[in-house]
Amino acid sequence: MVSHDDVRRIALSLPETHERSSYGGRPSFRTTKQMFTWIRDDPKALVIWLPTVDDRDVLVGAEPDKFFTTDHYADHPIVLVRLDAIDVDEATELITDSWRMRGPKRLVADWEAAQPG
Numbered sequence: 032m033v034s035h036d037d038v039r040r041i042a043l044s045l046p047e048t049h050e051r052s053s054y055g056g057r058p059s060f061r062t063t064k065q066m067f068t069w070i071r072d073d074p075k076a077l078v079i080w081l082p083t084v085d086d087r088d089v090l091v092g093a094e095p096d097k098f099f100t101t102d103h104y105a106d107h108p109i110v111l112v113r114l115d116a117i118d119v120d121e122a123t124e125l126i127t128d129s130w131r132m133r134g135p136k137r138l139v140a141d142w143e144a145a146q147p148g
Contacts, residue, residue, distance in 0.1 A: 032115045033122040035070055038077060041123050042068055045130045046142050060126075067133035068126050076111040077122065079129040084108050 035058065042048055042060035048067075053059040059069035069078050076099070081087050087110045090098040097116040100109070112125060131139050 033077070033117055033119060034114070037119050037122060038068070038070055038114075038126065041119070041126045042130070045127065045134075046138055047134070048130070060130075062130065062134040062138065065133045065135075067130045070114075071111070074111070074113075075115075076113055077117075077125070078109060078111055079125050080132050081108045081110055081129075082132065 039050065039058065039060075043050065045062070047062050048060055049062075051059055051061055053066070053069060054071065057070055057072065059066050061067065067080060070076070071078055081090070084106070087098075087100060087104075087108055090110055091100055097113055099111050099113070101111065104111070112122075114122075117125070131143070134142075
C-alpha cells in the first residue's frame with residue numbers, strides 16, 4: 032500500500048516539482064504549471080496521465096482491481112490507481128512516467144540523459 036507521504040516523497044524527488052493544493056485542497060504535484068499527479072479522496076486514488084485513452088483502457092481492462100476511471104475522465108488519457116493496490120516501486124514508476132509526459136521537454140530530456148543505464 033502507498034501512503035500520501037510516499038506519493039509526496041516520490042513526486043517531490045523529480046526535478047523542478049512542487050506541491051500545490053487543488054480540487055478541494057487535495058495535494059497535487061506539478062512542474063511549472065502542468066499538473067502530473069494528484070491524490071483524490073472520492074474514491075481514494077492516485078491520478079496519473081498516460082500517453083493515450085487506449086493505454087488507459089488496456090490498464091483498466093487488464094487490472095480493474097488496481098486501475099479504474101470515472102465518467103469525468105472518459106475523454107482524457109488519465110487513469111486512477113487505487114493506493115491500496117500498489118507498492119512504492121510501482122507508484123514510483125507510474126508517477127515518474129506521468130511526470131515525463133507532463134514535464135517540460137528539455138527538463139525531462141536532461142533528466143533522462145543523467146539516468147544510469
